[in-house]
Amino acid sequence: MATERYNPRASEPKWQKAWDAKKLFEADNNDPRPKYYVLEMFPYPSGRIHIGHTRNYTMGDVVARYKRAKGFNVLHPMGWDAFGMPAENAAMQNKVHPKDWTYQNIAAMREQLKVMGLSLDWAREFATCDVDYYHRQQMLFLDFVEKGLVTRKSSKVNWDPEDMTVLANEQVIDGRGWRSGALVEQRELTQWFFKITDYAQDLLDSLEGLDEWPEKVKLMQANWIGRSEGLLIRWPLVTPATGKVIDGQDELEVYTTRPDTIFGASFMAVAADHPLARKAAEDNPALAKFIDEVHHMGTSVAALETAEKKGFDTGIRVVHPFDEAWTLPVYVANFVLMEYGTGAIFGCPSGDQRDLDFANRYGLPVIPVVMPEGENQGNFQIIDEAYVGDGVMINSRFLDGMKPDQAFDEVAKLLEQKTIGNRPMAERKVNFRLRDWGISRQRYWGCPIPMIHCEDCGVVPVPKADLPVRLPDDIEFDRPGNPLDRHPTWRHVKCPQCSKDARRETDTMDTFVDSSWYFARFTAPWANDPTDPKAATEWLPVDQYIGGIEHAILHLLYSRFFTRAMRETGHVDLAEPFRGLFTQGMVVHETYRVGSGSNSRWLAPSEVRLEDIDGKRRAIEIATGEQAVIGPLEKMSKSKKNTVSPEEITDGYGADTARWFMLSDSPPERDVEWTDEGAAGAHRFIQRIWRLVSTAAESLAGIRPAAAKEGEAGTVSKAAHKALKSVGEDIEKLAFNRAIARIYELANALTTPLNEAAEGKADPALKAACRQAVDILVHLIAPVMPHLAEECWQTLGGTDLVAERPWPVYDPSLVVDSEIVLPVQVNGKKRGDLTIARDADQGAVEKAVLALDFVQKALEGKAPRKVIIVPQRIVNVVA
Missing domain, CATH: 2.20.28.290 (Rubrerythrin, domain 2)
Incomplete structure (x- = not known):
């Protein structure tokens, strides 16, 4: 009989309303079932989402729906990472308040996500710009202050003189502000910092326990933390005029991880902000000009690595620690950062490419000091490529012939015994690349920092009873800079301690703060405190976190720090926020x-x-x-307009088509190419499933589902139960494309028997097997195509919702094949295959192999010398 086409535009809203009416996706903190917390990195409400945004939400939704069916109490919430500069830019460009712009975008994006049929707990929704949320964030900040986890100090920042704001390193492009185009200045500003460095070693060591994290992410974090073991060497300074060592404590401290290369040193380089550079520039206008040029570079490591390496000879020299007659020039260099190590390096051109480029530019000596083992020293030279490998020491006096690690220890031992200014000339140090997290932003649209500046009392915290410090609504964006600085009333306040006139802190928090603890707030978003400790203990850690690898370092590292800080302040009782992490492709x-x-x-x-x-x-x-x-x-990006809106797909093909295609075409960790042909193909499969089910529904009505083990019915049951087992295992592994491939296979296997059932050609055993198999098929598609699953279930006579049904249980006896296929070799070369009972003994296998035509032909009527059988693996006949 003819079957109407499946109509997603009618079906999908119907089932979404049915799920909402039963509140199926609202998690209960008092539910006694085992918990499962799945979370996708929440979005920034930029205006509209495109189909690329929905891929990670769909992945999380498949896991959430599957785990609910498996009997877990699932928490799958959604919120909005809503503070940040884009809202201020929109305010300036479009004359709209950041709050209005943000909440309008949230409303639009919420509806877009709801159309996708995501099983989200909207009852726990919040935006980080909600006063309720940033109130609790201010409470956390004050708790961190009490625990000594917050400090205020001077720091170098990228300053845009036109927009009058601090720029992140990523916002400095070729030395100019990304928005204004103005030349960026490096300024010293007093900033608020979280003392993440207190946890550097713990954050590094604990990576080993994150077994369900990608190795790539753990390596990226380890490199960012950047633990190194080295030597702090004090090099005596020499006066340019006399050539004599300066009396007292005048020395240049250098931290190095390669003291073994000390005899390859040909120059010293200090940062533009090093005290020695500043001192030398006082009487040297040319040097002062060079330092000013350096201050217009970006401060990021990436900016330094890509910039042309430049330096300025200060005229100051240092004495080599092992040779008082050997002095080296001291340069101010644009590739040395004051924030790393001591702000000074010694350059060994033969062992570092950056140092070699610098030495070649300024005509400095290049002395090879490490040579590959077995190399002829007379022929070994360094010209334009540094040697950074292992080997043996050369041109290094008493170190010659040693391995570099031996030379490291020897240099350390000797310099620790020497003194300079009543201190050892060197001491072993552990250094970290990680720096404290500067959270101050000179912007309006962020969480206010709850501190007050008093001339008499200093910096005073806002009493918790006076929280929240609310952002004022009556602000103007008529000129660059922070509107809070020029607000007529908001910044003026009484000191909580002495009651004299004081001023509020006008810096707001880095938006990474907002996203560093939201996962904990979701466990009890109604709590008066930042968390409900009982709820946090029950729900955390997040069992599966899903998001892009672009957040591998900052967001994920900050969240790990925040969880530790929240543990110290009594808000949670664990250190690691995310048990499992998955980074999806784009x-x-x-x-x-x-x-x-x-x-x-x-x-x-x-x-x-x-x-x-x-x-x-x-x-x-x-x-x-x-x-x-x-x-x-x-x-997909708005700037290049290569985006596809969800509505373009859902209006025509439906949400299930988008969900199915995004997960079917590529492994989830890889990028997937969105094509109209791919979406059309996914929709055709949806229609095919609908035809299979709806066509057979009438003939299967009233049939009791039952598995079979023999005949055509047995083949149907085995296909269904194998698919059931495999799809469950694949979803557990987040191998969504493999799970979908299994469903395709099952649909193919069921096509003929279901048509036979629809045409009245199936016997009772086949009908019962088909009924069970089609029930299984409906449950298997439900995590990915939940709307279609509900429509199919209703057509089959179901009176409840698939979304609240348990996951079927496979029969172990039906997933083990009774036969196996063994490759057969003759003299080690494969000639064919043998299909035989799985439990056949070796005698039966050998007899069956020798009876095969291709084996008899190869033996030419002769008896084999030997038959080698690897049980249930392979057979080799030796002629």
């Missing part, structure tokens, strides 16, 4: 561009028509007929 799409140069325009996929002319693809702008340049596959 959804990518080709780009389209018309015009050239400043007149070029990006086009959205919906604005072009794709044609195939003589095997060549062309993109034509629909509005103008102009041919567009087809660009490479790139991450």
Whole structure:
């Protein structure tokens, strides 16, 4: 009989309302079942989401739905990472208040996510710009202050003189502000810091226990923390005029991880902000100008690595620790940061590429000191490529012939015995690349820092009873800078200690603070304190966290710090926030561009028509007929307009199509290319499933599901139970594409028997097996295509919701094949296969192998010399 096509536009809203009516996805903190907390990194409410954003939410939703069916009390919440600069930029450009812009975007994006059929607990929703949320964040800040985890100190920052704000390193492009285009200045500002360095060793050591994290992420964090063991060496300074060692404590401290290369040193380099550089610049205008130029560079490591290496000879020299007659020049260099080590290095050009480039630029000596073992020293030289490998020491006097690690220890031992200014000339040190987390931002749209500045009492915390410190609504964005600094009343306040006039802190917190503890707030978002310790203990850690690898360092590292700090302040009782971490690939799409140069325009996929002319693809702008340049596959981004909105898919094909396609085409850790053809293919499969189920539904009505082990019915049952076992295992491993492949296989296996059932050609055993198999199929598609599953279940006569049903249990006896296929070799070369009973003994296997035509042909009527049987693996006949 004819079957109507599945209509997602009618079906999907219906089932979403049914789920909401029963509040199926609202987690109960008092539920006695085992808990499972799945969380996707919450989004920034930028305005609209595109289909790429929904991939990680769909992955989390598949896990959440599966775990609910497996009997877990699942927490799967959603919120909004809502503070930040884009809202202020929108306020300046569009004359709209950041709050209004943000909440309008949240409303729009919430509806977009709801259309996707995500099983989210919307009852726990919050935005980080909600007063209720940042009130509790201010409470945490004060608790951290009490525990000594917050400090205030001077720090170098990137300052945009036009926008009058601090820029993150990533916002400095070629020395200019990303928005204003102004030359960036490096300024010393007094900033608030979280003392993450107090936990550096713990954060590093604990990575080993994160068994369910990607190794790549753990390596990235370990490198960012950057633990190194080295030597702090004090080099005596020499006066340029007399060449004599300066009396007293005048020395240059250098931290190095390679003291073994000390005889390859040819220069010293200090940061532009090093006290020695500042002192030398007092009487040297040219040096002062050079330092000013350095101050207009970005402060990030990446900026330093890509910048041309430049230096300025101060005229000051240092004495080599092992040779008083040997002095080295001291340069101010643009690649040395004051924040790392001591702000000074010794340059060994032969063993470091950066030092070699610098030495070649300024004509400094290059002395090879480490040579590969077995190399001829007479032929070994360094010209334009430093040698950074292991080997043996050369040109290093008493170190010659040693391995570098032996030389390290020897240099350390000798310099620890020497003194300079009544101190050892050297001492072993452990250093970390990690620096304290500067959280001060000179912006309005962020969490106010709850501190007050009093001329008499100093910096005083706002009493908790006076929290929250609310952002004022009556602000103006008529000129650059922080509106809080120029607010007529907000910043003026009485000191809590002496009651004299004082002023509020006008810096707001880095938005990474907001996202560093939101996962804990979700466990009890109604609590008066930042967390309900009982709820936090029951729900945390997050069992499965899902998000992009771009957050591998900052967000994930800050969250690990925050959890430790919250443990110290009594808000949680664990150190690690996320048990399992999965970093999904991106959804990518080709780009389209018309015009050239400043007149070029990006086009959205919906604005072009794709044609195939003589095997060549062309993109034509629909509005103008102009041919567009087809660009490479790139991450979906608003700037290049290569995005597809969820509505473009859901309005035509439905949410289940988008969900299915995003997970079916590639392993979840890899990028997936969004194509119209792929979406259409996913929709065709949905229609196929619907036809299979709806066509057979009438003939299977009233049939009691039952498995079979023999005949065609047995084949159906085995296919269903094998798929049931495999799909569950694949979802547990987050191998969604493999799970989907198993469902395709099951659909193929059921096509003929279900058609037979629909045509009345199935016997009772086959009907019962088909009924059970189709029930299993409906449950298997439910995590990925939940709306279709509900529609199919209703068609089959189900009176409850698949979303509240338990996951089926497979029969172990049906997932073990009674037969196996053994590869058969003759003289080590495969000639064919043997299908035989799994429990056949070796005698039966040998007899069956020798009876095979291809074996008899190879033996040419002769008896084999030997038959080697590896049980249930392979057979080799030796002729």
